[in-house]
Amino acid sequence: MNKPRLSITQIVNMNVGFLGIQFSFGLQQANMSPIYQMLGAEGKDLPYLWLAGPVTGLLVQPLIGAMSDRTTHRLGRRTPYFLVGALLCSLGLMLMPFSPALWFAAGLLWMLDAANNVTMEPYRAYVSDRLRAEQHASGFLTQASFTGLAQTLAYLTPSLLVFFGMNKDALGANGIPVVTTLAFGIGALLSFATVYWSIRKVPELPLPADEVARLRALPHGLGASLAEIWAALRDMPPTMRRLWWMAMFQWYGMMCYWIYIVPTLAATLFGTDDARSAGFRDAALVNGQVGGFYNAVAFVAAFAMLPFTKRYGAKWVHAFALACAAAGMWALPGIHDKTWLLLPMVGIGLAWGSIMGNPYVLLAGSIPPERAGVYMGIFNMFIVIPMLIQAVTLPLIYDGLLGGRPENVIRLAGVLLALAALCVLRVRPASPAS
Numbered sequence: 001m002n003k004p005r006l007s008i009t010q011i012v013n014m015n016v017g018f019l020g021i022q023f024s025f026g027l028q029q030a031n032m033s034p035i036y037q038m039l040g041a042e043g044k045d046l047p048y049l050w051l052a053g054p055v056t057g058l059l060v061q062p063l064i065g066a067m068s069d070r071t072t073h074r075l076g077r078r079t080p081y082f083l084v085g086a087l088l089c090s091l092g093l094m095l096m097p098f099s100p101a102l103w104f105a106a107g108l109l110w111m112l113d114a115a116n117n118v119t120m121e122p123y124r125a126y127v128s129d130r131l132r133a134e135q136h137a138s139g140f141l142t143q144a145s146f147t148g149l150a151q152t153l154a155y156l157t158p159s160l161l162v163f164f165g166m167n168k169d170a171l172g173a174n175g176i177p178v179v180t181t182l183a184f185g186i187g188a189l190l191s192f193a194t195v196y197w198s199i200r201k202v203p204e205l206p207l208p209a210d211e212v213a214r215l216r217a218l219p220h221g222l223g224a225s226l227a228e229i230w231a232a233l234r235d236m237p238p239t240m241r242r243l244w245w246m247a248m249f250q251w252y253g254m255m256c257y258w259i260y261i262v263p264t265l266a267a268t269l270f271g272t273d274d275a276r277s278a279g280f281r282d283a284a285l286v287n288g289q290v291g292g293f294y295n296a297v298a299f300v301a302a303f304a305m306l307p308f309t310k311r312y313g314a315k316w317v318h319a320f321a322l323a324c325a326a327a328g329m330w331a332l333p334g335i336h337d338k339t340w341l342l343l344p345m346v347g348i349g350l351a352w353g354s355i356m357g358n359p360y361v362l363l364a365g366s367i368p369p370e371r372a373g374v375y376m377g378i379f380n381m382f383i384v385i386p387m388l389i390q391a392v393t394l395p396l397i398y399d400g401l402l403g404g405r406p407e408n409v410i411r412l413a414g415v416l417l418a419l420a421a422l423c424v425l426r427v428r429p430a431s432p433a434s
Helices: 008-015 017-038 043-049 052-069 079-098 102-130 133-163 178-201 209-217 222-234 238-242 244-270 278-312 314-334 338-355 358-364 369-398 406-424
Strands: none
Touching: 008 017, 008 102, 008 133, 008 178, 017 043, 017 079, 017 102, 017 133, 017 178, 017 244, 017 278, 043 102, 043 244, 043 369, 052 079, 052 102, 052 222, 052 369, 079 102, 079 178, 102 133, 102 369, 133 178, 133 278, 133 338, 133 358, 222 369, 238 244, 238 358, 238 369, 244 278, 244 314, 244 338, 244 369, 244 406, 278 314, 278 338, 278 358, 314 338, 314 358, 314 406, 338 358, 358 369
16 A cells, blocks of 8 residues: 555554553553462462463464454454453453452453453554554654553552552552552553544554455455464564564563562562561552653653664664663662662663564564564564463572572563573564565
């Protein structure tokens, strides 16, 4: 198709939906480990309880991506998936903080992550569909900036509610703080409203009649979608294959950070391992504050990286950002003053802003546009498979190799991000496919 060049306002509007999607993910990153532990989970079991995200991503995103490539609905190829996923996500967010037991919260996370995954890769494919190749960097780094903004707000919302007068020690019947419950309610509202804004402001382009005829002639259904996924895996572009090892170390390390940062802060700042103590609740609030800071850095960095990505290439910028995060994570457990925590968060924020943008710049230039949905879904397998490996392997080494201490898990994350930085330098970007 002859795609019109979009203005910066249009690029921003088409990515507003990512604000709601990533607000949901930010709430999970900041709050699921504390919620699980408040409901009785043990530290070594936390990776198992986080399995919902990687498993649903592994199963749902490639399938939904392949289905969206062949969809000819009057609303568009991707839009029906945005709307259904956003509605289900809103429902999951409303229910989560009212979980009466650990098993209920764990089951609800499966539903919530499945809903987010129904939305996520069709959304990335929509950005790839709608933009010319020379605007991919602008589109995906704008998307990354909304990730930073959304997660800044998600991490900070409980602290802001306390600042405006709510009692940080007020608990619901299940022991979960009331400020957490309200934060999830705000996320439920944003999840659908922002996605609806984007599709109203920048709707999908209508497909040409010959393309509609071609898509309708293709086989449909689960079997056809699975066959398409297999064919796409077989024909995977070389650039995409080379991104695997970077993704492996990068996402294993980030999962270590998200799962164990609150227990680490509880130990290093407040000297407690008791999930029901006031010190642990204070650690959760501190994590919201420093997490909000690193996501604010990501928001600014994603825009600031654009000229550097265009001049030096996405792989060099991404490698630098990952190296900064590696240094920050290695140093973090040795910090016992809350103020100094902001220093490593600068490096983590740079990496997070890059993670949500630059790998997709490398990817979008290497994949055929008619398969954007399925390849965006398969690329998500590069995210969720490392998460699954982390969930299975980390409990095996937690007590022995890591001494049963969450601080050592954070140090391990630093090592893994350094390895990811080295691996991305091996990637050879392809010429744009469209």
